[in-house]
Amino acid sequence: MSPLLSIDNLSAVSRRDGKPILRNVSLHVDSGTIHGLVGESGAGKSTISKIILGIVSGGVVVTSGSVMLGANDLVRMPEREKRVLIGSQMALIPQDPLTALNPGRRIGDQLTDSLRMWKGMGHKAAWARGLELLDHVAIRDPQRVMGLFPHHLSGGMRQRVLIAAAFAIEPKLLIADEPTTALDATVQKQVLQLLKRLQAEHGTAVVFVTHDLGVVAQICDAVTLLFQGKVMEQGTAETIFNTPSHAYTRALLAASPRYDDPAAGLNPIDDAVIAACRAEVAQFDGAQHA
Amino acid sequence: MIELVAKRAGMAAITLFGVAVVVFVLLRVAPGDPIAMMIGPGATAEDIVRLRASYGLDQSLFNQFWIWLGSLVQGDFGTSISRRVGVGQLLLERLPATIELAIMALLVAIVLGGFIAIIGTLWRRHWSVGAVDGVNGLLLAIPEFVWALALVLVLGVALPVLPLSGRINPSLPTDFKTGFYLLEALLTLRFDLALDLARHMAMPVLALALPLAGIIARVLREALGEAMMQDYVTLARVKGMSELRLILSEAMRNAVGPTLALTGVQFTFLIGGTVIVEKIFSYPGLGNMAIDAVINRDFPLIQGLVLMFGVIFILINLIVDFAVVAFNPRLRHG
Numbered sequence: 001m002s003p004l005l006s007i008d009n010l011s012a013v014s015r016r017d018g019k020p021i022l023r024n025v026s027l028h029v030d031s032g033t034i035h036g037l038v039g040e041s042g043a044g045k046s047t048i049s050k051i052i053l054g055i056v057s058g059g060v061v062v063t064s065g066s067v068m069l070g071a072n073d074l075v076r077m078p079e080r081e082k083r084v085l086i087g088s089q090m091a092l093i094p095q096d097p098l099t100a101l102n103p104g105r106r107i108g109d110q111l112t113d114s115l116r117m118w119k120g121m122g123h124k125a126a127w128a129r130g131l132e133l134l135d136h137v138a139i140r141d142p143q144r145v146m147g148l149f150p151h152h153l154s155g156g157m158r159q160r161v162l163i164a165a166a167f168a169i170e171p172k173l174l175i176a177d178e179p180t181t182a183l184d185a186t187v188q189k190q191v192l193q194l195l196k197r198l199q200a201e202h203g204t205a206v207v208f209v210t211h212d213l214g215v216v217a218q219i220c221d222a223v224t225l226l227f228q229g230k231v232m233e234q235g236t237a238e239t240i241f242n243t244p245s246h247a248y249t250r251a252l253l254a255a256s257p258r259y260d261d262p263a264a265g266l267n268p269i270d271d272a273v274i275a276a277c278r279a280e281v282a283q284f285d286g287a288q289h290a
Numbered sequence: 291m292i293e294l295v296a297k298r299a300g301m302a303a304i305t306l307f308g309v310a311v312v313v314f315v316l317l318r319v320a321p322g323d324p325i326a327m328m329i330g331p332g333a334t335a336e337d338i339v340r341l342r343a344s345y346g347l348d349q350s351l352f353n354q355f356w357i358w359l360g361s362l363v364q365g366d367f368g369t370s371i372s373r374r375v376g377v378g379q380l381l382l383e384r385l386p387a388t389i390e391l392a393i394m395a396l397l398v399a400i401v402l403g404g405f406i407a408i409i410g411t412l413w414r415r416h417w418s419v420g421a422v423d424g425v426n427g428l429l430l431a432i433p434e435f436v437w438a439l440a441l442v443l444v445l446g447v448a449l450p451v452l453p454l455s456g457r458i459n460p461s462l463p464t465d466f467k468t469g470f471y472l473l474e475a476l477l478t479l480r481f482d483l484a485l486d487l488a489r490h491m492a493m494p495v496l497a498l499a500l501p502l503a504g505i506i507a508r509v510l511r512e513a514l515g516e517a518m519m520q521d522y523v524t525l526a527r528v529k530g531m532s533e534l535r536l537i538l539s540e541a542m543r544n545a546v547g548p549t550l551a552l553t554g555v556q557f558t559f560l561i562g563g564t565v566i567v568e569k570i571f572s573y574p575g576l577g578n579m580a581i582d583a584v585i586n587r588d589f590p591l592i593q594g595l596v597l598m599f600g601v602i603f604i605l606i607n608l609i610v611d612f613a614v615v616a617f618n619p620r621l622r623h624g
């Protein structure tokens with residue numbers, strides 16, 4: 001079976017200075033699986049997510065490669081068709097729940113947008129479905145919450161609303177860009193469990209962006225490790241955690257906070273490993289120019 | 291709430307009192323004498339003294355002020371020197387004409403400015419936005435009286451499609467029950483009258499509206515551009531909303547609030563602009579009368595007009611303050 005999402009040899013540069021942002025990234029996500037996209041800040045995780053979702057800023061230019069959702073190439077599709085495809089088959093759970101809801105629109109309206117746009121539901125039907133969706137993400141008194149504005153809700157509540165909205169159209173592919181980083185530790189855990197539960201129920205494929213390997217260990221089936229826009233290692237979660245082959249992966253694993261043993265503390269990533277990764281990237285760039 | 295209203299009313303009273311003092315003193319310090327303007331060539335010195343006394347102008351400044359203020363609080367604005375009619379009556383006759391003119395200009399400015407802002411936001415990443423910038427710059431650079439003269443030349447003289455002056459064709463029946471001719475004509479379904487009124491208003495309305503449209507367009511575009519960069523717009527874009535829908539249903543409601551406050555201030559300037567524009571188009575409103583009153587040194591009328599404009603400005607500010615709250619869900623829903 002061919003994967004749901006196939007990214008092949010995707011490269012992108014900064015428009016301003018031509019500096020590479022993505023270096024020949026390939027990545028495949030099967031239906032119903034969670035693919036962890038891991039890397040430090042600036043590795044290009046969000047850029048990949050944005051290219052998939054067609055919301056990459058004008059400052060980033062895709063220079064080569066393809067992003068296929070099924071048989072459709074998102075990089076080369078006409079804008080209008082792409083908008084419809086993404087709107088009806090994909091969803092985003094954003095990083096910051098405080099800024100991702102429109103302060104001027106009621107929760108119920110924002111929650112039901114895609115139902116009205118893509119499921120052909122009228123206002124009433126969408127509203128009724130919205131109530132169910134909120135109930136399903138364990139929001140109490142959904143009737144009341146539907147009529148509220150975002151500033152009435154806590155960060156955790158808002159993230160639940162955003163998760164409910166993301167699953168509303170039962171998307172084939174969900175992009176979650178660090179969906180828990182902005183939340184408190186306890187809320188983080190609940191939101192993660194919620195996400196995992198809904199994903200399993202709906203059989204949704206997920207690209208899960210994070211810099212936290214502990215989170216990856218909890219929910220991901222496959223993992224891609226990114227360093228400066230280049231894939232360092234890729235494989236099933238099992239392989240990555242049990243028999244990592246790349247020095248960067250091992251260093252990252254060693255540096256992760258041990259959620260099973262917080263007392264173990266943090267190890268900084270070894271400078272020598274970072275230097276080796278930089279060299280690998282430089283070598284790649286050299287080979288590209290030659 | 292009651293406290294707030296009382297506070298605003300108190301502030302308004304103090305402001306108006308200040309305005310009354312300033313205009314009263316300025317008028318009497320400035321050169322020019324209303325009596326000199328009204329007497330014929332054969333008047334004797336005694337006539338002049340008698341006239342001065344009849345208008346109370348022989349009293350001390352201080353007394354004149356208290357007499358005026360005393361009648362004012364009883365609703366008596368005094369008598370116009372040049373027109374020999376009660377000032378209150380004159381103001382009430384002219385006020386509706388100016389209100390209709392100003393509100394129409396405001397509506398046109400909002401529609402035109404809003405349209406330019408939406409197009410400018412829609413094309414913000416495209417070279418064609420230069421055309422929008424050009425139009426917007428032109429609207430901002432040219433003041434209302436220049437627009438008025440240009441409109442007269444183009445639409446009144448070169449292609450005479452619009453009437454040059456007045457409020458309504460005098461041959462039409464003007465048996466209106468209120469001073470709000472246009473509103474009344476529309477409500478009573480007399481569309482022939484409404485059309486004639488609209489044609490008379492078109493040029494002064496445009497002259498007043500164009501500069502305000504430029505300002506609304508500039509500020510709203512700024513606010514829309516800002517809103518379009520917010521995360522919630524990105525999320526809505528992922529939902530598959532078109533660019534136009536993003537602007538209208540996601541960005542607009544958050545851009546209107548910041549634009550409103552400034553529009554309110556600029557609307558008071560527009561009302562200032564009615565003075566010259568009404569004069570240019572001989573439109574029978576307060577502003578037109580104000581110029582005549584100043585030429586004739588008609589102290590009571592000028593004082594009444596200035597106070598009337600003061601009340602209008604205060605009311606506009608009050609409405610804007612409430613509108614800003616109404617457009618901010620944080621303030622509206624605690």
Ligand SMILES: Nc1ncnc2c1ncn2[C@@H]1O[C@H](COP(=O)(O)OP(=O)(O)O)[C@@H](O)[C@H]1O
Nearest residue numbers: 014021040041042043044045046047057059060
């Ligand atoms: N709009 C942009 N214009 C130019 N460069 C950008 C833009 N957005 C991101 N970048 C660059 O792309 C790189 C990857 O950024 P990003 O994808 O946000 O990383 P991550 O999400 O992994 O932290 C960074 O070096 C960043 O400077």
Ligand SMILES: [Mg+2]
Nearest residue numbers: 042045046047
């Ligand atoms: Mg990121």
